[in-house]
Structures are given as structure tokens and as C-alpha cells.
Amino acid sequence: MKEEFQQTVFDFTPQPGIQDFWVVTAWNPDSQIHTESFNKTADEKLEQLLKNEGLIHFRVTGGSPDGLHAEPGWGISCNEQTAMRLCVEFHQDAVFHFSGDHITLVSRDGQSRIQLEGTVRMRTSAFH
Numbered sequence: 001m002k003e004e005f006q007q008t009v010f011d012f013t014p015q016p017g018i019q020d021f022w023v024v025t026a027w028n029p030d031s032q033i034h035t036e037s038f039n040k041t042a043d044e045k046l047e048q049l050l051k052n053e054g055l056i057h058f059r060v061t062g063g064s065p066d067g068l069h070a071e072p073g074w075g076i077s078c079n080e081q082t083a084m085r086l087c088v089e090f091h092q093d094a095v096f097h098f099s100g101d102h103i104t105l106v107s108r109d110g111q112s113r114i115q116l117e118g119t120v121r122m123r124t125s126a127f128h
Contacts (some may be wrong), residue, residue, distance in 0.1 A: 001094050001107050002031070004064065006116060008096070008105075010124050012060040012075055020099050022083035023060045025073030029091030043072060046090055050074060055082070062096070084110055 010023070026042035028034055034042075050057045056077040063070030075098070076083065087095045087108050094112075097104045103116040103123060116123065 001105060001112055001114070005094055005105055006114060007065055008062045008116075008123070009065050010060055010062050010096075010103075010120075011070075012058065012124070015056075015058050015075070015077075018056070018075075018077050021075045021077050021097075022080070022086075023062060023073050023075055023096040023098065024083060024086045024090065025062065025071045025092060026090045027071040027073070031093055039071075042090065046074060046086070049086075050076060053082075080106075080110075084108070 015021075024046070026046040027039040029042065047057070057074045059072060060075040061070050061072045076086070080097070083095050083097070084106070087106075092108060094105055094107050096116075097106055098120060101119045101121070103120060105114045105116060106112070
């Protein structure tokens, strides 16, 4: 997994009662930079799929600590199998798992798992 993934900071509004969720984005599949129009269409497709499957979801934007790069994604209340299926379907390199005050970066194949340094609060302060 790319080193920069481990530096990701997040912007989202915590959802009451949801302490365990996965973050999946549809932006820039296969680590290729795409146009904003392409990415918005992919994001809308992911959002519609989440609605169709009845999954609780909310906007989560992940980005670089310096604010120069950000990608909108979705916090999804689901199990690991569902998160990994979405990761594969939307051609992402990895997803983030938020559990309590910890964030784990999980590769698309599920074989690599890296617990990010710092707490959820520390990882969201860069946007607030």
C-alpha cells in the first residue's frame, strides 16, 4: 500500500451510535487520476448502490495532511466482507476501518493491515 495512505486525515461528522464503520471511496480507481466529472459519476454510483443495499452511510472525506489532496468517500456501517467487496468493485487500493478510537488501513486483498498512528480525534483535527 502506498505510504501516503498511512498519513490520511479525515473530515466527517460523527454519526450517533456508530463507532464501527468502513470508509470506501470511488474516486481515482486503480490509483489513476481521473477528471472531476468521472469521479463524481463513480461516487454517485457508489452512493446509489449503498442506498439500494440499505446500508447506513455518511460522507467522509480523506486527504493529505497539507490539504492539497482530498477524496470524498463514504463511511459505511457494514461488515468487513461488504467493505472489501466494495473496495474491489470500485477498484480501490485499500479501505479504512474505524473501530472505536482506532483506524486500520486494509489492502484490497485484505492481506495487509496497518493500524494508523494517533486517535480518530487526532486524524480529524486537520480539517477542523
